[in-house]
Amino acid sequence: MSALPDLQDNFIKEILFSDSAVLPEIKTDGKITPEQRMQIYRNNTFVILTDNLKGTFPATVALGSEEFFCYLAHEFIKKHPPLSGDMNSYGSQLPAFMRLSGLTEKHPFLADLAELEWLRQESYMAADADAFQPESLDSFITEDFRKLGFVLHPSLRLLRSGFPVIKLWKLGKGQAAIEDINLDAGENALVFRRGDGVEMWSVDRAVFDFVQALNAGQIFAEAALAGFEQDPAFSPETHFANLIVEGLIHKIKDHDDE
Amino acid sequence: MTQLPDPVLAQTGTGIGARLPHFDEILETRPKVGFLEVHSENFFAAGGPQPVYLEKLRALYPISLHGVGLSLGSAEGVNKAHLQKLKSLVGRINPALISEHLSWSGTGGVHLPDLLPLPMTEEALAVIARNIDTVQDALQRPILIENPSAYLAFVEQDMTEAEFLTELVNRTGCSLLLDVNNIHVSAHNTEFDTDAYLEGIPADAVEEIHLAGYQVNIVDGEEVFIDAHNNRVYPAVWDLYEKALARFGDTATLIEWDTDIPALSVLLEEAHKADALRGKEATHVRTA
Numbered sequence: 001m002s003a004l005p006d007l008q009d010n011f012i013k014e015i016l017f018s019d020s021a022v023l024p025e026i027k028t029d030g031k032i033t034p035e036q037r038m039q040i041y042r043n044n045t046f047v048i049l050t051d052n053l054k055g056t057f058p059a060t061v062a063l064g065s066e067e068f069f070c071y072l073a074h075e076f077i078k079k080h081p082p083l084s085g086d087m088n089s090y091g092s093q094l095p096a097f098m099r100l101s102g103l104t105e106k107h108p109f110l111a112d113l114a115e116l117e118w119l120r121q122e123s124y125m126a127a128d129a130d131a132f133q134p135e136s137l138d139s140f141i142t143e144d145f146r147k148l149g150f151v152l153h154p155s156l157r158l159l160r161s162g163f164p165v166i167k168l169w170k171l172g173k174g175q176a177a178i179e180d181i182n183l184d185a186g187e188n189a190l191v192f193r194r195g196d197g198v199e200m201w202s203v204d205r206a207v208f209d210f211v212q213a214l215n216a217g218q219i220f221a222e223a224a225l226a227g228f229e230q231d232p233a234f235s236p237e238t239h240f241a242n243l244i245v246e247g248l249i250h251k252i253k254d255h256d257d258e
Numbered sequence: 259m260t261q262l263p264d265p266v267l268a269q270t271g272t273g274i275g276a277r278l279p280h281f282d283e284i285l286e287t288r289p290k291v292g293f294l295e296v297h298s299e300n301f302f303a304a305g306g307p308q309p310v311y312l313e314k315l316r317a318l319y320p321i322s323l324h325g326v327g328l329s330l331g332s333a334e335g336v337n338k339a340h341l342q343k344l345k346s347l348v349g350r351i352n353p354a355l356i357s358e359h360l361s362w363s364g365t366g367g368v369h370l371p372d373l374l375p376l377p378m379t380e381e382a383l384a385v386i387a388r389n390i391d392t393v394q395d396a397l398q399r400p401i402l403i404e405n406p407s408a409y410l411a412f413v414e415q416d417m418t419e420a421e422f423l424t425e426l427v428n429r430t431g432c433s434l435l436l437d438v439n440n441i442h443v444s445a446h447n448t449e450f451d452t453d454a455y456l457e458g459i460p461a462d463a464v465e466e467i468h469l470a471g472y473q474v475n476i477v478d479g480e481e482v483f484i485d486a487h488n489n490r491v492y493p494a495v496w497d498l499y500e501k502a503l504a505r506f507g508d509t510a511t512l513i514e515w516d517t518d519i520p521a522l523s524v525l526l527e528e529a530h531k532a533d534a535l536r537g538k539e540a541t542h543v544r545t546a
Contacts, residue, residue, distance in 0.1 A: 004377070008332065036478065040484065045372050086302050126306065128305035193306060
């Protein structure tokens with residue numbers, strides 16, 4: 001018999017790629033063959049992982065069709081099997097796989113939609129953090145805080161898409177009508193956790209760049225400039241206040257956050 | 259949230275596997291069950307609603323953390339990041355029991371979401387004993403090891419599964435979680451005698467028993483039992499459970515149901531059946 005490392009390596013190859021090297025290690029007595037016995041394990045793996053991906057990417061399933069998604073998942077699982085026993089972390093590479101494999105070439109919006117759904121998953125699982133609560137919002141924002149950087153909520157994720165990803169997500173979830181979708185109208189998405197759910201805001205480019213800069217650790221004044229570059233009429237104070245109210249500012253950045 | 263001390267689970271009523279669709283109903287109706295068992299990996303999230311749910315459940319019931327992802331039988335050892343997440347969860351929840359499986363799931367960085375079979379060899383025994391030592395050292399407490407369902411047996415075998423488990427207990431000080439349904443399923447699929455299996459298990463080591471329903475698939479005209487956790491407990495498994503109780507004495511017992519999850523009342527009916535066989539009242543629920 002192979003030593004255990006070889007046996008386990010061959011077992012995994014049989015499940016993922018139908019490589020037959022492990023078959024001589026399996027008892028042949030009994031009513032079904034070693035191939036049929038391995039098929040049970042193969043079926044378990046692909047069914048469990050496909051169901052897991054369906055749960056993480058429900059709108060992508062809905063808009064791409066369940067049959068297509070199962071085919072996509074099968075190819076993805078072979079190329080990118082899980083790397084850990086924490087199945088909540090499985091699927092991060094699906095959007096990139098969709099783009100690189102060419103499997104969604106005819107519907108390129110699906111990869112962006114899948115990326116949005118993965119960001120929703122990350123947001124849902126992200127750490128908790130207290131919201132920054134200045135004693136008075138008005139006095140805080142009018143003071144000289146422009147040189148400060150901020151730590152944003154760990155659940156915040158950002159996605160710029162050439163497609164209307166949030167509207168597409170709502171379409172996939174039955175919360176929007178197809179007449180409302182203009183595939184050429186891209187959306188900038190802020191994704192974050194609110195209560196037990198995940199919230200998505202569609203924001204203009206100035207707000208997106210402002211939040212992205214803050215999230216990257218830039219001080220308020222630099223982040224405001226990023227917004228002004230997109231829109232001279234951009235009001236960073238107003239949008240910063242919105243972020244505070246929504247609990248998306250965790251705290252003022254200090255040296256420990258560098 | 260204040261955590262009250264746990265009772266000894268064997269002295270409580272039968273527990274149920276708590277799954278997401280039932281969390282709200284359990285919290286609202288506080289059904290009389292002895293304890294709740296959850297899959298550890300479902301609560302690895304750094305934040306968000308999942309850890310909050312578990313803490314609320316923990317305030318009402320003793321919790322058993324049942325892992326499916328440590329891959330204790332992997333020749334390359336235990337995934338340190340996974341173990342660290344489990345340790346962190348154990349620290350937060352202070353569970354009454356922690357359990358994992360006599361199986362492996364990955365090698366070479368790949369991890370499949372299934373409980374894959376180990377050959378019953380001296381080599382595999384040394385590997386899993388070493389990995390259990392690593393886990394118990396990290397958690398600073400013994401864990402329970404569950405017999406999985408098997409769909410094949412390997413040509414090379416130095417001992418039976420019961421002998422393997424016995425030796426594992428001797429070498430590591432772990433306890434056993436005996437899944438009576440899995441014994442029945444494995445015995446059918448790989449043809450061994452269930453009574454002899456029970457006889458071979460060291461009675462003092464069994465701290466918990468699992469009960470679940472399986473599924474019958476037909477392959478080439480032959481019945482294959484699949485450990486699907488999607489049914490009520492089969493009569494033959496209840497019979498085997500009674501034999502297990504006779505051999506091991508009253509033991510903490512759990513009803514598992516993971517696929518096509520039914521109404522909570524169905525799980526409670528199954529738990530009450532087990533309570534009746536144990537001569538127990540379904541009593542325990544904390545008053546927070």
